[in-house]
Amino acid sequence: MTVAKVLTIAGSDSGGGAGIQADLKTFQELKAYGMSVLTAVTAQNTLDVHGVYPLTVSQVEEQLDAIGADLKPDALKTGMLFSAEIIEAVASKVKQYEINNVVIDPVMIAKGGAKLLQDEAIEAVKEHLIPLATVITPNIPEAEAITGLTLNTIADRKEAAKHLHELGAQCVVIKGGHGEEKEVIDIIYDGETFTQLLNERQYTENTHGTGCTFAAAIAADLAKGMSFLDAIRVARAYIQAAIEDDLHIGSGHGPTNHWAYQNRRVKV
Numbered sequence: 641m642t643v644a645k646v647l648t649i650a651g652s653d654s655g656g657g658a659g660i661q662a663d664l665k666t667f668q669e670l671k672a673y674g675m676s677v678l679t680a681v682t683a684q685n686t687l688d689v690h691g692v693y694p695l696t697v698s699q700v701e702e703q704l705d706a707i708g709a710d711l712k713p714d715a716l717k718t719g720m721l722f723s724a725e726i727i728e729a730v731a732s733k734v735k736q737y738e739i740n741n742v743v744i745d746p747v748m749i750a751k752g753g754a755k756l757l758q759d760e761a762i763e764a765v766k767e768h769l770i771p772l773a774t775v776i777t778p779n780i781p782e783a784e785a786i787t788g789l790t791l792n793t794i795a796d797r798k799e800a801a802k803h804l805h806e807l808g809a810q811c812v813v814i815k816g817g818h819g820e821e822k823e824v825i826d827i828i829y830d831g832e833t834f835t836q837l838l839n840e841r842q843y844t845e846n847t848h849g850t851g852c853t854f855a856a857a858i859a860a861d862l863a864k865g866m867s868f869l870d871a872i873r874v875a876r877a878y879i880q881a882a883i884e885d886d887l888h889i890g891s892g893h894g895p896t897n898h899w900a901y902q903n904r905r906v907k908v
């Protein structure tokens with residue numbers, strides 16, 4: 641049996657809905673073997689982020705060296721990277737260990753408003769991270785912060801996608817969760833063609849970690865050899881099920897339901 645191995649480089653969410661925890665749950669549900677490199681510990685629940693504690697660059701590098709020496713990932717997802725120093729170290733190790741199928745979720749701010757990326761690190765995202773991306777998955781505010789554009793319309797979002805492609809990402813997904821439209825519109829650009837994935841907007845508080853989960857699902861299916869468009873379509877179905885069949889955990893923005901997608905596929 642060939643097992644697809646997928647690595648997440650991200651922060652820990654003690655509340656279990658986002659970050660490393662969301663990524664590993666998603667990998668498991670999509671039948672890929674999950675590995676993790678921690679960049680930071682957050683003290684976090686569904687209401688708020690109480691504290692952010694980054695690891696040192698050498699601690700991040702040592703984890704990547706341990707994996708690189710033994711367990712070559714078939715795909716990588718990056719989430720919260722926190723600082724320019726960690727971004728540069730991660731980019732250099734990704735090149736050293738020749739990791740392909742790289743999904744970059746350029747995490748900047750938690751739903752409660754806490755900063756998960758330092759402002760001065762945006763330049764490092766552009767210079768060191770985006771050129772490695774097979775797929776980059778910004779939400780609307782993240783795409784605005786990286787491109788400097790204001791994204792009001794679908795045409796604005798397409799312009800931003802072109803900009804991110806020019807910075808070196810092979811495929812760009814501008815996620816529509818933060819948009820105003822009745823339907824959620826994710827815009828995909830591969831350098832030639834725009835594809836729009838439309839889904840019914842769910843009116844729920846339980847959307848903590850949607851971005852992490854979506855990007856992790858893309859990485860899991862890239863690791864299994866799917867094309868990026870197919871992997872994005874499956875990821876869209878995975879996150880839609882996870883939002884629809886919500887769990888009502890916690891009293892703030894609750895987590896999504898990571899087993900909903902498989903639940904629907906299991907015939908009883």
Ligand SMILES: Nc1ncnc2c1ncn2[C@@H]1O[C@H](COP(=O)(O)OP(=O)(O)OP(=O)(O)O)[C@@H](O)[C@H]1O
Binds near residue numbers: 826
């Ligand atoms: N209310 C919703 N109903 C349906 N789909 C949604 C909803 N909110 C987000 N999504 C989908 O979930 C995925 C993640 O989108 P979103 O824009 O919320 O990411 P995000 O802001 O990075 O998430 P987070 O920072 O909370 O992890 C996208 O595919 C998006 O279309």
Ligand SMILES: Cc1ncc(CO)c(N)n1
Binds near residue numbers: 650652658
């Ligand atoms: C650790 C971590 N990563 C990402 C997010 C964004 O959802 C979060 N809230 N926490």
